Each structure stands twice: as C-alpha cells, then as structure tokens.
Amino acid sequence: xxxxxxxxxxxxxxxxxxxxxxxxxxxxxxxxxxxxxxxxxxxxxxxxxxxxxxxxxxxxxxxxxxxxxxxxxxxxxxxxxxxxxxxxxxxxxxxxxxxxxxxxxxxxxxxxxxxxxxxxxxxxxxxxxxxxxxxxxxxxxxxxxxxxxxxxxxxxxx
Amino acid sequence: xxxxxxxxxxxxxxxxxxxxxxxxxxxxxxxxxxxxxxxxxxxxxxxxxxxxxxxxxxxxxxxxxxxxxxxxxxxxxxxxxxxxxxxxxxxxxxxxxxxxxxxxxxxxxxxxxxxxxxxxxxxxxxxxxxxxxxxxxxxxxxxxxxxxxxxxxxxxxxxxxxxxxxxxxxxxxxxxxxxxxxxxxxxxxxxxxxxxxxxxxxxxxxxxxxxxxxxxxxxxxxxxxxxxxxxxxxxxxxxxxxxxxxxxxxxxxxxxxxxxxxxxxxxxxxxxxxxxxxxxxxxxxxxxxxxxxxxxxxxxxxxxxxxxxxxxxxxxxxxxxxxxxxxxxxxxxxxxxxxxxxxxxxxxxxxxxxxxxxxxxxxxxxxxxxxxxxxxxxxxxxxxxxxxxxxxxxxxxxxxxxxxxxxxxxxxxxxxxxxxxxxxxxxxxxxxxxxxxxxxxxxxxxxxxxxxxxxxxxxxxxxxxxxxxxxxxxxxxxxxxxxxxxxxxxxxxxxxxxxxxxxxxxxxxxxxxxxxxxxxxxxxxxxxxxxxxxxxxxxxxxxxxxxxxxxxxxxxxxxxxxxxxxxxxxxxxxxxxxxxxxxxxxxxxxxxxxxx
Ligand SMILES: Cc1cc2nc3c(=O)[nH]c(=O)nc-3n(C[C@H](O)[C@H](O)[C@H](O)COP(=O)(O)O)c2cc1C
Ligand code: FES
Numbered sequence: 229x230x231x232x233x234x235x236x237x238x239x240x241x242x243x244x245x246x247x248x249x250x251x252x253x254x255x256x257x258x259x260x261x262x263x264x265x266x267x268x269x270x271x272x273x274x275x276x277x278x279x280x281x282x283x284x285x286x287x288x289x290x291x292x293x294x295x296x297x298x299x300x301x302x303x304x305x306x307x308x309x310x311x312x313x314x315x316x317x318x319x320x321x322x323x324x325x326x327x328x329x330x331x332x333x334x335x336x337x338x339x340x341x342x343x344x345x346x347x348x349x350x351x352x353x354x355x356x357x358x359x360x361x362x363x364x365x366x367x368x369x370x371x372x373x374x375x376x377x378x379x380x381x382x383x384x385x386x
Numbered sequence: 387x388x389x390x391x392x393x394x395x396x397x398x399x400x401x402x403x404x405x406x407x408x409x410x411x412x413x414x415x416x417x418x419x420x421x422x423x424x425x426x427x428x429x430x431x432x433x434x435x436x437x438x439x440x441x442x443x444x445x446x447x448x449x450x451x452x453x454x455x456x457x458x459x460x461x462x463x464x465x466x467x468x469x470x471x472x473x474x475x476x477x478x479x480x481x482x483x484x485x486x487x488x489x490x491x492x493x494x495x496x497x498x499x500x501x502x503x504x505x506x507x508x509x510x511x512x513x514x515x516x517x518x519x520x521x522x523x524x525x526x527x528x529x530x531x532x533x534x535x536x537x538x539x540x541x542x543x544x545x546x547x548x549x550x551x552x553x554x555x556x557x558x559x560x561x562x563x564x565x566x567x568x569x570x571x572x573x574x575x576x577x578x579x580x581x582x583x584x585x586x587x588x589x590x591x592x593x594x595x596x597x598x599x600x601x602x603x604x605x606x607x608x609x610x611x612x613x614x615x616x617x618x619x620x621x622x623x624x625x626x627x628x629x630x631x632x633x634x635x636x637x638x639x640x641x642x643x644x645x646x647x648x649x650x651x652x653x654x655x656x657x658x659x660x661x662x663x664x665x666x667x668x669x670x671x672x673x674x675x676x677x678x679x680x681x682x683x684x685x686x687x688x689x690x691x692x693x694x695x696x697x698x699x700x701x702x703x704x705x706x707x708x709x710x711x712x713x714x715x716x717x718x719x720x721x722x723x724x725x726x727x728x729x730x731x732x733x734x735x736x737x738x739x740x741x742x743x744x745x746x747x748x749x750x751x752x753x754x755x756x757x758x759x760x761x762x763x764x765x766x767x768x769x770x771x772x773x774x775x776x777x778x779x780x781x782x783x784x785x786x787x788x789x790x791x792x793x794x795x796x797x798x799x800x801x802x803x804x805x806x807x808x809x810x811x812x813x814x815x816x817x818x819x820x821x822x823x824x825x826x827x828x829x830x831x832x833x834x835x836x837x838x839x840x841x842x843x844x845x846x847x848x849x850x851x852x853x854x855x856x857x858x859x860x861x862x863x864x865x866x867x868x869x870x871x872x873x874x875x876x877x878x879x880x881x882x883x884x885x886x887x888x889x890x891x892x893x894x895x896x897x898x899x900x901x902x903x904x905x906x907x908x909x910x911x912x913x914x915x916x917x918x919x920x921x922x923x924x925x926x927x928x929x930x931x932x933x934x935x936x937x938x939x940x941x942x943x944x945x946x947x948x949x950x951x952x953x954x955x956x957x958x959x960x961x962x963x964x965x966x967x968x969x970x971x972x973x974x975x976x977x978x979x980x981x982x
Binding site for chain 1: 574584585586587588589617624625663664665666667668679680681682683684685686700743744745749782785816818820824832833836842
C-alpha cells in the first residue's frame with residue numbers, strides 16, 4: 229500500500245509540515261488497511277512505520293489505543309450486540325448471553341472456523357429500537373425470543 | 387370536502403418514512419405501491435423518502451410505516467401503513483378528496499409533537515438531506531451569507547446576546563469561547579465540529595447530521611468566519627456510516643455551490659472542511675483528546691489550561707463545538723439573538739434535543755424549549771410509561787457523566803442549572819426513563835463499567851478509582867457487599883471527581899453518587915438484607931408467587947423457559963427453586979405483580 233499523504237490530509241496540508249502531515253495520516257492508514265484485510269497484520273504495520281517515519285512502538289501504541297482496530301483475523305459474520313443504556317435497560321445482556329452460549333465464544337472472540345465474531349458495542353444510535361444488534365451491516369431491532377432464534381439461524385447459514 | 391377530480395390537484399407530495407424501523411416494516415413496498423398506482427391514475431406526484439433512519443425522523447416509528455400525504459399543501463399523516471392500504475388511500479383521499487380517517491394518526495401522535503419546539507429538528511425528515519437545493523429553498527445558507535457581511539466581532543456579540551450555550555455537555559457560553567479564540571494571536575486557527583457522540587443512549591447529533599447535514603456545515607462557516615479560521619474538521623464516529631455518507635455528499639455540494647473553498651459566497655473569506663473518522667474511543671469526545679486523535683496520536687486528554695481556544699489543534703487556537711451547537715447558529719443569524727433568547731429560561735436559552743429512551747411509550751428524538759418540566763416530557767410527549775402496571779422510578783440524564791432524578795422531582799424544569807443542582811447534568815441529551823423494575827445499583831454498575839472501560843489510563847484517580855468503585859458495586863450486586871461499602875463509595879467518588887485529569891474522571895462517579903443520594907435504601911437492601919428490591923440483580927433473586935395476588939392466569943408457566951413453574955387451571959402457581967434459572971421472564975409477564 230502506498231500512501232498519498234497530501235491527498236489524505238486535504239487542503240489543510242498547505243499549512244502543515246512533513247512530520248505533522250505524516251502523523252495526521254496514521255489513523256487513516258490503519259482504517260484503510262483494516263478495510264482491506266479486516267484486521268491490522270503486523271507486516272503492514274511495520275511497512276507503515278517505515279513509510280511514515282514513525283517508530284514501530286509508537287505505531288503500535290496508537291493502533292492499540294483505539295477499539296476499532298484488531299490484530300487478529302476476524303469472523304465472516306461480525307455480530308455486534310449493543311449494550312448501550314437503552315439496550316441495557318431493555319435486556320441486552322439476555323441477547324448477549326444467548327449468543328455466547330450458542331456459539332461458545334466470549335465477548336470479542338471469534339469462533340475457530342472464523343464463521344463469526346461476537347462483540348458488545350456501545351450505543352449504535354437506534355435506542356428507540358432497543359435491544360439492538362447488528363450482523364455485518366444489517367440492523368436487528370426490538371429483539372425478543374423469536375427474533376433471537378432467527379438471528380442465530382441467520383448467523384449459522386453461510 | 388367536495389369530491390375532487392385528480393386534475394384539480396395542483397401539487398401532491400407523499401413522504402414515506404424509510405427509517406431503519408420503516409424499512410423493516412415495509413416502507414419500500416409502500417413507496418412502490420404509491421408510485422405504481424399514481425402512475426396508473428395519471429396523477430403527478432412526488433413520492434419522497436421522508437426520513438432516513440428511525441431515530442432521525444420523528445421518533446414515532448413504533449407506528450411505522452408512517453406517511454404524509456400532502457394534497458395542495460394540506461397534510462395528513464397515516465400510520466401503520468402497508469402496501470395493501472395504499473390503493474384505498476389513492477382512491478378515497480387523493481382522487482376522492484376524503485382522507486381515510488381510520489388510518490390517520492391518532493391523538494398520541496399529536497401529543498408527541500405538540501409540546502415540542504422544533505428549531506433544529508424542524509427540517510429533519512422534511513427535506514432531502516442529499517440535495518442542497520432543498521436546504522437553500524427554505525432559506526438555508528442565508529445565515530452564513532449574512533454573517534459574511536458582518537464584522538466577526540459583531541457576530542460574536544450576537545451569539546453572546548442570544549445566550550447560546552454549548553450543547554456538548556458542559557454548557558459553556560458559545561460566544562465567549564469564540565471571543566477567546568478570536569482574540570488569540572495566530573496565523574492559523576481551526577474550527578472543529580465534535581460529532582463523536584459517544585454517550586450510550588444518545589443519538590441526537592447523528593440524527594441532525596443525517597437529517598440536515600447542511601445546517602452543520604453552515605454553522606461551521608459562521609463560527610469559522612467569526613473566529614478567523616479557514617480550516618475546519620468534522621470529527622465523527624466511524625459507527626455512523628450513513629451520517630458520514632450524507633456529510634460527504636453535503637460537503638461536495640456545498641463546494642460546487644461556492645459555499646466552501648476559496649472566496650466563499652463571493653467574499654474574500656476562504657474556508658475548507660474535512661471529515662475525520664474516529665476510531666472508537668469514547669474519550670475522543672473530550673476536546674483535548676479529540677485534538678490528539680486528529681493529530682494522529684493516542685486520543686488522550688491533557689490538562690487545561692491552556693484551553694484549545696488558545697492552544698488547540700497543532701498548537702493553534704481552536705474552537706470545538708458540538709453538532710447541535712453549530713446547527714443552531716444559522717437560525718440565530720437569520721432570526722436574531724432576541725428571538726433565540728426569548729425561548730427558554732433565564733440562564734438556559736433556546737431548545738435542546740433529547741434522545742428519549744427507556745421504559746417509556748414513545749421513544750425517540752424530541753426537541754423541547756429549555757425549562758420544560760420532566761413531567762411534561764414524560765407524560766405529554768412520551769405518553770407515559772411503556773407498561774401500564776409499572777410506575778416511574780427515575781429519569782437518568784447526562785449518560786455516564788450524569789445522574790438520575792427521582793420520580794418525586796419530576797416537576798423540575800429541565801435546564802443546565804436545575805439539572806446540576808439535582809446532582810445530574812444536561813450532558814449531551816440522553817434521557818432514559820426507568821420504571822420500578824430498574825435496579826439503581828445495577829444502573830450505576832452499568833455506567834461505571836462503561837467509564838472504567840473507557841478511561842484512557844493516563845491519570846491514576848480515574849484509571850484505578852473507577853475500577854475500584856466498579857468492584858465494590860459488583861460485589862454489592864452479588865450480595866457480597868460490606869456495611870462499610872457505602873461510605874467507601876462516597877469517599878472514592880469524591881476523590882475521583884476532585885483529582886481526575888479530564889471530564890471523564892471528574893464526572894464518572896456521578897451516577898453512583900446521585901443514586902446513593904436518592905436511593906440509598908436500595909444499596910442498603912442489597913448489602914444488609916441481601917435483596918434486590920427491583921428484582922434485577924440475579925444472584926439476589928428468589929422468585930416466589932404471592933398467594934394473595936395470584937389470579938391463577940398461568941402466564942408465568944407459559945413464559946418460563948426452564949419449566950420451573952407448576953400450575954394447573956384454577957390453581958395458584960408455584961415456582962421450583964431448583965429449576966428456576968432466575969431469568970425474570972415470569973416476573974415481567976405477570977399482569978398482577980404477583981411474582982415477588
Ligand atoms: C469524556 C468526555 C466525552 C465527551 N464527549 C463529547 C461528545 O461526544 N460530543 C460533544 O459534542 N462533546 C463531548 N464532550 C464535551 C467536549 O469536551 C466539549 O466540551 C464540547 O464538544 C464543546 O462543544 P460545545 O461548547 O458546543 O458544547 C465530552 C467531554 C468529555 C469529558
Ligand atoms: S443504547 Fe442500544 S442503540 Fe442506543
């Protein structure tokens with residue numbers, strides 16, 4: 229991957245120095261890598277560190293700070309269960325527990341066959357539909373027992 | 387109304403709600419059906435997608451699919467529509483001129499709207515957010531246009547006069563913040579829009595951006611010009627893909643209209659905006675952490691002063707404003723400071739958007755004048771409790787930084803000062819209604835789990851303190867609380883508030899302290915008697931059936947997943963201690979509150 233630093237930074241690059249520019253692209257670069265590979269492989273981070281002239285320790289420390297970034301491969305279906313306030317009040321933990329038991333994974337874990345990754349997330353902004361979960365891009369709201377069973381089926385089918 | 391021939395109709399607009407809720411309920415089919423039938427009838431109509439997501443529209447999508455049918459400017463709103471209903475509406479209403487009464491929205495819908503004052507949300511759901519003309523046609527960008535003809539000092543004076551305070555949480559006077567930045571001497575300044583919206587339970591900012599992105603851009607132009615910044619950033623959560631998409635479209639449209647770029651609105655002011663996607667860290671909503679994140683660093687806050695208005699992004703003077711604050715600016719510019727300050731209370735002016743959620747009938751986004759009472763919000767707008775047999779216990783505001791207001795105090799006005807005095811805060815606008823099935827200890831534990839997780843780890847009081855508080859709360863909910871725990875929580879809470887580096891730690895103990903203040907007896911019941919009065923804390927639960935209250939309906943048996951209930955017709959139910967998994971399903975299902 230080669231970085232077009234000026235392009236990423238945009239017009240504001242006219243007032244930045246080189247170091248500031250490079251630093252400013254770092255998180256964006258993580259996001260791009262992860263979009264492509266669905267996690268941040270070590271080799272890519274090493275390359276990035278060289279390209280941007282930022283020590284590997286610093287690259288790593290920045291990447292690990294943000295919850296969005298992963299350092300191991302992720303499941304084909306990413307199941308996120310909202311545990312925000314509204315969802316909590318309306319029973320998010322029941323949904324979470326049911327999925328944990330069904331797929332035998334913990335929060336943040338991926339099944340061995342890489343079929344699914346289960347995650348609890350903060351409010352996803354659909355509180356009116358609480359409790360809410362997402363499977364990849366799709367949103368499932370007002371989850372009750374029938375919807376939960378349907379969800380489990382959906383996750384299982386490939 | 388006299389029967390109308392369709393050729394009499396001068397304009398026909400149909401707006402169908404295509405929210406997350408709407409789509410799930412089949413709004414696409416409704417749109418298709420309208421389009422098909424109207425074409426058949428030869429009626430020219432605009433069939434629009436009303437709102438783009440459940441939360442962004444009118445917050446009333448429990449009644450999805452909602453659609454407005456506007457014949458020659460007269461609007462009727464239908465609820466619970468399906469594709470099958472469409473034919474009759476076309477036939478009787480559009481062609482025949484008689485709205486189909488039975489499907490029109492009822493008094494609930496009107497109650498939901500009547501007490502609201504919509505400045506920000508007025509356009510949301512009514513204009514197409516992906517078309518800049520829809521915004522300019524209703525006077526959009528006139529505020530910015532006007533601002534650019536004014537002296538920056540005068541704009542700042544006008545904002546100061548309006549009494550506008552930041553909507554991002556702390557409520558700092560916006561005009562004053564701008565003045566600090568304006569007066570700072572520097573070759574370069576920045577304006578940043580804070581769209582990180584990390585409070586769980588809040589979705590106002592996202593809805594404003596999704597519903598009316600240009601209002602935020604216009605606000606940024608006004609503030610940028612006022613403080614003398616030619617660059618701005620919009621820092622937005624990556625979890626909001628639709629909002630980001632809408633912003634991108636809006637930015638490029640604004641650019642091609644000459645509202646962004648060099649010499650905007652034919653003035654000599656250059657202004658450019660850029661979107662920065664967050665990477666998932668609540669703390670990045672804090673302004674100094676946000677700045678660090680834009681700079682490409684770990685998003686950790688630093689101590690203030692210096693304030694960003696003096697030393698912000700890349701060391702340059704920077705103003706950070708919340709989405710809602712910025713989106714309010716255009717109307718203050720066009721309608722004036724007097725108009726704005728006529729709404730609200732003495733110290734809290736204008737309106738505030740809240741995300742009303744929890745155990746309430748009408749959940750959703752509401753915009754109300756400052757100073758409205760909680761009671762009006764809950765009972766008039768919110769329609770009361772979700773379940774008839776439940777009572778209001780408390781209202782939580784301010785999310786993990788806030789506290790709760792007990793039911794006894796709901797006559798209280800909602801403004802910055804009153805909320806703070808009650809031990810809560812305005813926060814960004816989350817408002818969670820809780821009923822008697824909510825355990826206050828569990829609730830505090832929930833918020834503390836959040837803050838302890840999100841603590842960036844830089845300062846000890848917050849990193850270690852929140853963790854210790856969480857441990858104590860956890861053991862209380864597990865029935866292992868000690869009698870000294872309450873004092874310990876109070877002491878820790880006080881210290882963490884005093885000694886933490888940033889707003890996260892300084893406010894993290896609030897949910898605990900406020901529930902301890904109002905619901906100390908619940909903590910004591912957990913600790914001393916080993917019971918959870920609300921029946922939430924699993925380890926403390928023993929479900930039994932009250933002989934007096936049981937009406938022998940058998941509902942509990944139907945819902946029990948572990949076959950723990952024995953019940954026969956005309957017999958009172960009995961719950962087996964051995965088989966019970968303490969899921970609480972029977973407790974929630976019992977219509978007579980007979981399960982204890
Ligand atoms: C932990 C923490 C999280 C915050 N999150 C947000 C946020 O998500 N959105 C926001 O606008 N302000 C947030 N703030 C407040 C900002 O630091 C800042 O005060 C605000 O954006 C200023 O804008 P305003 O004056 O328009 O309110 C947060 C503060 C703290 C301490
Ligand atoms: S709390 Fe779950 S969507 Fe907001």
